[in-house]
Amino acid sequence: MRLFNNKIIFGGIAALAIAGCKTDQIGPDLMGASDSFDKNITFELIKEGSPVSDTVKFYDNTDAYFKTSKFNEEVTWEIQVSGKTSGAVKKIKNTGDQINADNGEWLFGRSSNEFFFQENEELSIKLMITGLDSVYSINDLVFGREYDWHKKTVNGVKHIVVDKFDRDVPEGDDTLSHRRGLEGFADDAKDSDVESGLSDLRVQGLKGYAMSGFDANSNSWILSKNHDRLLELLIGDDVSELPISENVSADDLYFTVYVYGDKNYPNSAVELKVYEVDNGELSTRQSLLDYASNVSNAYDQGANDGWIYRIPITWNGWKEVTVPYSAFAAGSSPSAGGAGNRVKQPNRISAMALSMLCYPIAGEEVAATVDYLVITEGGYPQFKN
């Protein structure tokens, strides 16, 4: 009996041929040091053309790079910069026979994980080479003043820092005049155990902002932090200084905040609220600026739009959360942001608020910590790399 005919055999061979198509290498280059690798190498951090000996600052100069002497063979190497208090870690990994400005660049003092390096913290810097037990170090370096992302455009993305949640007073002139942050505060008097304030739980700067409480009256709202006059984002020395650009679209505008979730509080949520000035008489950016700059003028929530987005917290630990303005929904209460023209107009955004909610199920205990509230134009934040 013949078990297989020629067609079956041919089909099998064809199948093997098709499946045999080769693709490229998987993953980055990986090359271990051989026994003859010369371990006698130099390793240093270069900034402004010179080795850094004590403090590396990124505030006004973004560029730094690591440098070694030339290796006697190509190897895969990894540099790890760790902040001893912040938890920030920067990793740079590559393959080659030398580390220099082309492959060892450290821009903006960025980290690779969720934490930002902290001003004046001590750094641990190590160079590891695949296949080699030896670890090379740069000791006694301190991370100096951090890069200020406010109104900086990186990779085509403009950043507007709303609040770092580092202090309970205005951010001050060190970053930008008129930048006061979310100084306003309100809580639900009918809720119990409501607590809020600066917290050592943080990703950026010195502090984060912790919020917690029990939604005793089951209305979901616990507390809010907001710009005090709800006009701060329309204040500047002139219209060119207004943080949000005139022509940015709702699809191109993003709101980012770091949120620390605790799964022991499963119905915790953070709500972002964006206020617009819809007064038709204020038709130009100059008129908006003039209106906002006059301290006698107050924002009327009963005559304007407020746009909201609720973020249900479903994770443990820190998470960078970004929401496009196009995903925000109009506020429904006529007295609290539901009375404008119902058209998203990013160039008329005047303020923000951030609220702690008990959502989607009301009437429970909730908790969360937030940090570093930022608006970006043209894409997501470029803090990490």
Place this chain on the structure above:
Amino acid sequence: MNYKKSLIYSALSLGLTIGVNAQGPAYSLNGLGRSIITNNSLGGTALESATSTQTANISGYNLFDLQTNLDLDSTFNAKAILRTRSPFGTAFGSQTSFEFRQFSMGGTVEGLKYELGDIRVELTPYTVYNSDIASTGFESDIFAERKEILEYENFNDGNTWLLQGVSGQYGWNIGKEGGLGLYAFTTRTASSNEFEVPDRLLSGGRLEYKVDNNIKVGINEAAMYDLAVATAEFDYSNYVTTGDFNYQRETESAIVGFNTELGGSMFSYTRNSDDVTQEYSDMMVDVDFGYTLKKSGIKFGVDFRRVGATFFSPTAQTRRYNVNNNPTLFGKIEGADRGQIYYDQFTDEDVYNASILTTLDGFNQYFNNLNPFGDATPNRQVVGVEVATDTSVAGYEAALNADFGQEIVGEGGDALRSFMVVKAGGVAKIGNLIGSKRLLNVSTGVRYENTSRSEGAQVALSSMLFDFGVTAEIVKKFDLLAGLKYFAASGNEFMAVRDGFNLVTDFNTYDIDVNETIFSVGARIRFSEQQAFSLNYNMAQFVNNNVENSGLNVGQLFFNYTGKF
């Protein structure tokens, strides 16, 4: 090497039994009760200077799964499993939990069989398949009983995945022996939180044409895709399509089988934060040939498979075991996670995984490097041979497998890893051999694996798992059981780190030199085929020779009563 299970998911057989009889309403109950108590101790050099580590505890639980079955008639049936579970040591049921463990409805209407709710889904090893954990294949009954508990608790049943959705099957008779069967399903594998996570659906099925009693061909599809929301972090889709051909013929002296499966996958992942999209596709092929001598009951097999480096099939590559989960038993040592040892793989209920993952998660290469994601492990071409007994042999079971594999594409360079796995083992059913009605089995097995890469970033890793077991029925239905496992691994490896796109972005280097010995002794009373009580003592001794004071000794007295009805 793998002998495929039947590729048909009963679509055809159902199709050929159109015309069921009407039945009257029927209501029935069945279920499972289990009581477990463990007395545990932790010691070893790792605890020499420990001051805040728990070193002894007693734990356990009682549970009762009551399954209610309602059969109105052939067109509708429903079943629900209500679980009552009480942790050991709580007073008067104070922490007793009640939950629906499983719920499904189904029936047959005009030959169309449908099922809703919790449904079991399985297609082929490259489309939808819940692969087994690597083992010698011949472990002691005392260990196998522990693993059965974990599989039950984690909804493992054969190689199926338990998912929520709907399925339907229909078939048509064609000629005397032939037929056409269609099976289709849609399930939801992840639910949206209406923020950054979208709903994810799995849809697929099988179309099978049975030419005659010897030849079948089929087409299989498994598609996973997102129902994107505006704020979703990603938009994902993966489509796997395969075709298979199965030939089996029985002669006077032998049974000959030839199976082949060929297909491909298409993957697309968009990260919405920067609108970056990655798309790639790849192919797989699997051919196996089996020849069984009817008289001697010995079967021979040869198998070849080649799975492309970017062949992705989440429902076939997701593993039922999660290496990253910290075990529950003595989970912390001085506040830090203990991490898993081999003992946890078959004793800890919390290290298993019951959900489909879209990326290839990390795996301990020293436990299984050849096929950590089942036969569908990407970037592998493997040739295997097997000699084994079939089920007609009553006095003993034995098997010898050897697999030789190689990567198709180098990781981190041109150099390719090579793999070799040899498995051998057997069970001597001495009771059967000497004509006794008493159970007396002695089993032994070994699995040896070697991984090497001689150029570039060199790799040399080897591991060995050894099993020995005895089951002796010294008094009718009263068994003494003993088992031994020895695991050792040494060498170096580079573990690939993958991102959301399933692409390798980095390699973690590690050296390993570990040994672990596990021995268990105990007794079992089998009240009936459905009920048994067992008591055994287990000791696991682990040491990492690369780390000073790393020795761990886990002792466990284990009481188990399980009854099914």
